[in-house]
Each structure stands twice: as C-alpha cells, then as structure tokens.
Amino acid sequence: METQKLKAVAGQVRRDIIRMVHGAKSGHPGGSLGCVEYLVALYFHAMKHDPSFNMEGKGEDLFFLSNGHISPVWYSVLARSGYFPVEELGTFRKINSRVQGHPATHEHLPGIRVASGSLGQGMSVAIGAAQAKKLNGDDRLVYVLMGDGEQNEGQVWEAAMYAAHHKVDNLIAAIDYNGQQIDGPTKVVMNLGDLGAKYKAFGWEVIDLQDGNDMEQVLKALDYARGKTGQGTPVLILMKTEMGYGVDFMMGSHKWHGVAPNDDQLMQGLNQLPLGELLDFAEAKSKE
Numbered sequence: 001m002e003t004q005k006l007k008a009v010a011g012q013v014r015r016d017i018i019r020m021v022h023g024a025k026s027g028h029p030g031g032s033l034g035c036v037e038y039l040v041a042l043y044f045h046a047m048k049h050d051p052s053f054n055m056e057g058k059g060e061d062l063f064f065l066s067n068g069h070i071s072p073v074w075y076s077v078l079a080r081s082g083y084f085p086v087e088e089l090g091t092f093r094k095i096n097s098r099v100q101g102h103p104a105t106h107e108h109l110p111g112i113r114v115a116s117g118s119l120g121q122g123m124s125v126a127i128g129a130a131q132a133k134k135l136n137g138d139d140r141l142v143y144v145l146m147g148d149g150e151q152n153e154g155q156v157w158e159a160a161m162y163a164a165h166h167k168v169d170n171l172i173a174a175i176d177y178n179g180q181q182i183d184g185p186t187k188v189v190m191n192l193g194d195l196g197a198k199y200k201a202f203g204w205e206v207i208d209l210q211d212g213n214d215m216e217q218v219l220k221a222l223d224y225a226r227g228k229t230g231q232g233t234p235v236l237i238l239m240k241t242e243m244g245y246g247v248d249f250m251m252g253s254h255k256w257h258g259v260a261p262n263d264d265q266l267m268q269g270l271n272q273l274p275l276g277e278l279l280d281f282a283e284a285k286s287k288e
Helices: 003-024 029-034 036-046 068-080 086-091 122-135 154-165 195-201 215-227 263-272 281-286
Strands: 062-065 142-147 171-177 205-209 235-240
Touching: 003 029, 003 036, 003 068, 003 086, 003 215, 003 263, 003 281, 029 036, 029 068, 036 068, 036 142, 036 215, 062 068, 062 122, 068 086, 086 281, 122 142, 122 154, 122 171, 171 215, 195 205, 195 235, 205 215, 215 235
Parallel strands: 062 142, 142 171, 171 235, 205 235
Antiparallel strands: none
C-alpha cells in the first residue's frame, strides 16, 4: 500500500481509538494514539499475515503486543485489516465483548495469540515463538512491541540476554519510547538512561527511529530492520513517539495514559482527525 493510503488508514485508526475509549468511558488513548503509524505500517506493509487466522501462524509473520493496555490501536488495525468486523470495535470493554480492555484469548478474537498486559512478559513470549519458527523450519519473522516504562521490568532484561545469547535473529522488537508512563515522565519515575546503548551492550542490533509518528520514517526503519534479520543477532527498533499524537490536548502528557475523553473532548478530537474514505465504525454499522 502506498504511503498516502497508509497515512489515511492511520487517521481512521486514530478516530477509532478515541471513539472506542469514549464509548467505554475507560481505556488507554495516549499510548494507543502514539503507536498508530507503527501498527499500521506493520499490518499493511511489513508483515505477511492472513486475516482468516489460525493460532499457529505457520508461514506467517507474528506480532505480540506486550504493553497490552494500548489494545485500542491493535484492535482497530486488526479490524481494518479484515480480522473481524469493524462494527465490533463499538463493543470495546463491554460485557461479553470479544474486544476487552486488554487482549485475551478465551474470547477467541481473531489476531490475538496470547493474553497480554502483565507488563514485562511480551518479549519472552515473542522469543519462544521465534525459536519455535526456527525449530519448525519456518522462515517468517516475529515482532513484539513494548512500552518504555515497561523496561523497568527485570524480565525484559532476562529476555534480552537470552535472545542475544541464543542468536534469536528472526525477532524484531520495538520500544514505544514516548518518555511517559502511568505515574509520570519515565525520567522521573525511573530514569531509563541510554536504552540504545544498553541493548547494544546486551548484543542486539539497535535501530534508532527518531520520529515514530512519521510514516515514511517508520516504513524505512521496518524495511531496514527486516534486512538485519538472519545475521545472528536480535533486532530492536527504538521508536521515539509522542503520547496522544494527533489530538492536540492529549499530546505529550502522561495524564492521558488511561483517561477517557468526555463528549466535548471526543468531538474536539474527531474534528482534528478528518474522515477519509473509510467509515467510522458507528457509521459503518448504520449503513448495514
């Protein structure tokens, strides 16, 4: 898909996010809005994947969301990729919905292979999946996205050591490096220092993505990362983003980590995100 169309999809995904969180009156809009370009580029450009979905995913690239609280962006991208009806986004966080606040497997939502949201675990899961692909002679890749505040978890660093030691070179990890976490700026809560240097010291190939909200830069970083696989080292994309990107009153503040917009804020946000060729999920349902 050409870059302009990817940007249009990204705009629609942002509309989906704020509508979903507003409708549920709960959820995590900030980090979701910041990771839109990355998830859109993954599913509409970089990954080989099949929306008909099977759990094993043999012959496909796999994606795991470690920071599962930003489920709205993933659900929107999955729906817009054809995994399940777009209208189902309107059931976000509702009783008996398959589209729960954190991704889960017992609802059998297509595209979800593991429950996530217990921070620190996603990298370990992705490493296991990547090693399983090697054992099965499957040459496809495994992707995982983590948060920067999540790097406070010790399990992340155990996994980082393991992946480098065992040469898990069919793995591309990314960190949403927005500098914010639930309790405040990461440099205040627990300073992360030089994350890139740390991962390099652990034996990883590190790609510095300066603007993870610029679609062209994201596409270039993903293409470069894929070219670095199969060379004996795991690959990390250190992706600088802005929390709440695209909605001006949400941008750059940890206060929108887990707060839903009210009615007026929803309309302010939607007015900043023009409706393209795709329909909002509420409008799509009304056209049936």
